[in-house]
Amino acid sequence: MSETRYKTLRDVPAEEYLLPGSPECAGCGAQLVLRIFLKALGGDAVLVNAAGCLTLLNVYPYTPLKLNWMYTAFASAPAGAQGIRDALDILIEKGKITPKEDLKVVTFTGDGAAYDIGLHAASGAIARGLDFYYLVYDNEAYSNTGFQTSGATPFATSTKTSQPTTLNPIGHEGVKKDLFEIWRSHKPPYIATIAPSHIVDMLRKIERALKYRGPKLFIAFSPCPPGWGSDTSETVRISKLAVETGVWPLKEAIYGEVRHTFIPKVLKPVEEYLKTQERYKHLFHPRRQEKVIKTIQENINQYWQKVREKEKLE
Amino acid sequence: MLKIRFHGRGGQGVKTSSRILGRAAFLDGYIAQDSPIYGAERRGAPVVAFTRISREPILERGYIFDPDIVIVVDETLLDDERARPLDGVKSGGIVFVNTQSEQAQVENVDDKLFIKYSITDAALRVIGKPIVSSPSAAAAAKITGIISKESIIQATIDELSELGLAEEALERNLRLVSEVFDTIPTPQLKILNGETTPREVIQLEYKGVIYEDIVNVGNASLRRVGNWRIFKPIVDYQKCTGCMLCFVYCPDSVISLDAKNKPIIDYENCKGCLICVKECPLHAITAVREVKIYA
Numbered sequence: 001m002s003e004t005r006y007k008t009l010r011d012v013p014a015e016e017y018l019l020p021g022s023p024e025c026a027g028c029g030a031q032l033v034l035r036i037f038l039k040a041l042g043g044d045a046v047l048v049n050a051a052g053c054l055t056l057l058n059v060y061p062y063t064p065l066k067l068n069w070m071y072t073a074f075a076s077a078p079a080g081a082q083g084i085r086d087a088l089d090i091l092i093e094k095g096k097i098t099p100k101e102d103l104k105v106v107t108f109t110g111d112g113a114a115y116d117i118g119l120h121a122a123s124g125a126i127a128r129g130l131d132f133y134y135l136v137y138d139n140e141a142y143s144n145t146g147f148q149t150s151g152a153t154p155f156a157t158s159t160k161t162s163q164p165t166t167l168n169p170i171g172h173e174g175v176k177k178d179l180f181e182i183w184r185s186h187k188p189p190y191i192a193t194i195a196p197s198h199i200v201d202m203l204r205k206i207e208r209a210l211k212y213r214g215p216k217l218f219i220a221f222s223p224c225p226p227g228w229g230s231d232t233s234e235t236v237r238i239s240k241l242a243v244e245t246g247v248w249p250l251k252e253a254i255y256g257e258v259r260h261t262f263i264p265k266v267l268k269p270v271e272e273y274l275k276t277q278e279r280y281k282h283l284f285h286p287r288r289q290e291k292v293i294k295t296i297q298e299n300i301n302q303y304w305q306k307v308r309e310k311e312k313l314e
Numbered sequence: 315m316l317k318i319r320f321h322g323r324g325g326q327g328v329k330t331s332s333r334i335l336g337r338a339a340f341l342d343g344y345i346a347q348d349s350p351i352y353g354a355e356r357r358g359a360p361v362v363a364f365t366r367i368s369r370e371p372i373l374e375r376g377y378i379f380d381p382d383i384v385i386v387v388d389e390t391l392l393d394d395e396r397a398r399p400l401d402g403v404k405s406g407g408i409v410f411v412n413t414q415s416e417q418a419q420v421e422n423v424d425d426k427l428f429i430k431y432s433i434t435d436a437a438l439r440v441i442g443k444p445i446v447s448s449p450s451a452a453a454a455a456k457i458t459g460i461i462s463k464e465s466i467i468q469a470t471i472d473e474l475s476e477l478g479l480a481e482e483a484l485e486r487n488l489r490l491v492s493e494v495f496d497t498i499p500t501p502q503l504k505i506l507n508g509e510t511t512p513r514e515v516i517q518l519e520y521k522g523v524i525y526e527d528i529v530n531v532g533n534a535s536l537r538r539v540g541n542w543r544i545f546k547p548i549v550d551y552q553k554c555t556g557c558m559l560c561f562v563y564c565p566d567s568v569i570s571l572d573a574k575n576k577p578i579i580d581y582e583n584c585k586g587c588l589i590c591v592k593e594c595p596l597h598a599i600t601a602v603r604e605v606k607i608y609a
């Protein structure tokens with residue numbers, strides 16, 4: 001690809017915009033993503049956040065953030081971003097601030113707001129071509145309220161509202177919505193998936209997005225120790241496994257054209273990933289649910305087979 | 315009526331402690347009531363739970379302001395302005411503190427009795443994880459002097475199975491409960507006149523809480539969440555090559571780098587997630603059991 005200032009981890013910017021002392025859980029993947037995301041964006045940003053775990057970053061009278069922050073209702077973070085964008089544009093037009101003083105408008109929400117409750121608001125904003133960034137920290141459930149199923153919960157996950165039982169030992173029977181594809185159908189300038197284990201990949205994507213005007217959208221894999229039942233120290237490991245087993249594809253779409261930024265040569269068996277988390281424990285204990293594990297594996301294989309075929313064609 | 319108040323941090327399971335204790339009392343023929351309180355915060359934030367035990371119907375509801383027994387599951391809370399676990403304890407009452415002490419120690423402080431014992435270390439020994447919810451209930455049960463060992467064990471089985479604990483983990487919990495129950499003494503509760511320690515009302519300085527604090531960006535470091543830690547990451551600077559990985563992966567921005575790119579950890583706010591320990595390619599960071607209070 002084109003020139004990048006990010007070659008290795010040594011190029012991670014030193015400046016912090018998310019300072020110590022937040023009330024989020026130890027080992028929170030979402031917070032790690034936000035921290036790195038802000039480093040790549042730089043300090044000239046204003047944040048718009050909807051209800052979710054990271055809302056708690058700002059519990060009066062404390063804030064770990066160096067940036068301005070606006071809180072909206074669950075469904076309306078992208079609408080909030082529209083308001084701030086408009087205000088900034090008007091201020092520039094009236095000469096009250098110079099174009100140099102302009103700010104990047106950054107929405108960040110959890111998967112609950114992105115996949116379910118605020119899906120329409122984001123769709124509207126993308127359709128209007130709003131010039132903003134949207135970072136989804138996807139921990140695959142409503143973690144803030146105790147880990148209930150969301151539109152982002154993968155098949156066979158155990159959540160508070162999809163507990164495996166004798167009648168239904170599978171857990172969640174639905175599938176994870178494909179938000180990347182929902183968004184891609186709008187053909188925005190930039191969409192990417194990112195993961196906190198693949199920091200250089202993440203930084204380069206943000207760097208590329210900076211060049212575009214209009215919606216720049218990111219879906220971030222965000223391990224959540226209490227919800228996923230994983231050890232706090234495993235957050236980065238699990239993210240790495242998710243990428244290497246093919247559970248979490250790293251890709252981008254520029255005006256709708258998809259490109260994978262990392263294609264695993266050999267997929268690690270998905271079991272290796274599932275076994276790191278209590279939310280999949282019922283697939284292995286007390287009995288191994290072979291069929292379910294196989295279904296999960298086959299879905300992943302199919303996905304990557306299509307990707308490989310397409311790469312070959314190109 | 316006996317009033318017991320548990321103080322812990324989110325994730326330590328004091329809600330479960332209060333439930334186990336309540337159920338045990340119920341099994342022993344008492345009327346029992348339990349409830350937790352927690353705010354809009356994540357793991358690590360101060361949490362309180364209550365159990366009331368009585369022969370008569372319990373009409374009282376809500377927060378227990380005048381406990382007979384207080385169980386401090388996390389000793390760092392003793393210095394926490396927001397938790398203030400000793401508030402309101404009746405004179406003659408008993409305070410249990412989960413502290414570094416390997417043996418149960420009993421001492422009189424003012425008009426209260428303090429029992430100190432490390433259930434965290436007991437849990438690390440028996441379960442291999444710092445599980446403190448069930449042993450806290452066991453300690454409380456023993457201190458009340460009115461709950462039998464059979465009932466606390468049965469209550470632990472009932473409550474933990476409801477939470478879906480696997481058999482082996484349950485078995486270890488029971489061993490721990492039994493051990494803690496046997497270790498903790500049953501001192502006499504000497505509550506004479508029901509007098510309670512006056513609650514200290516915090517005067518907020520008007521000037522201090524207005525908006526200047528909020529535009530004071532990044533002031534969350536004043537919270538000192540280093541108290542959440544059970545293990546502390548310690549860097550071996552001989553081994554460290556300055557690869558920066560720990561700095562990159564720390565979710566809480568508590569690692570900064572010196573001129574040679576070697577990490578400096580801000581222990582006042584390191585939550586002890588131990589991602590840095592796992593990710594360091596040279597195993598230059600080790601996890602050491604925390605012994606200091608950072609509040």
Ligand code: SF4
Pocket residue numbers: 024025027028029030031053054139143144223224225226227356357
């Ligand atoms: S519940 Fe999960 S997403 Fe929420 S703060 Fe905790 S670790 Fe982060």
Ligand code: SF4
Pocket residue numbers: 027547563564565566567568569579583584585586587588589590591
């Ligand atoms: S233990 Fe966690 S919070 Fe502490 S320095 Fe390591 S990565 Fe950061």
Ligand code: SF4
Pocket residue numbers: 549553554555556557558559560561575576577593594595596597598599
């Ligand atoms: S990860 Fe290990 S070797 Fe690298 S800078 Fe940190 S302590 Fe040093």
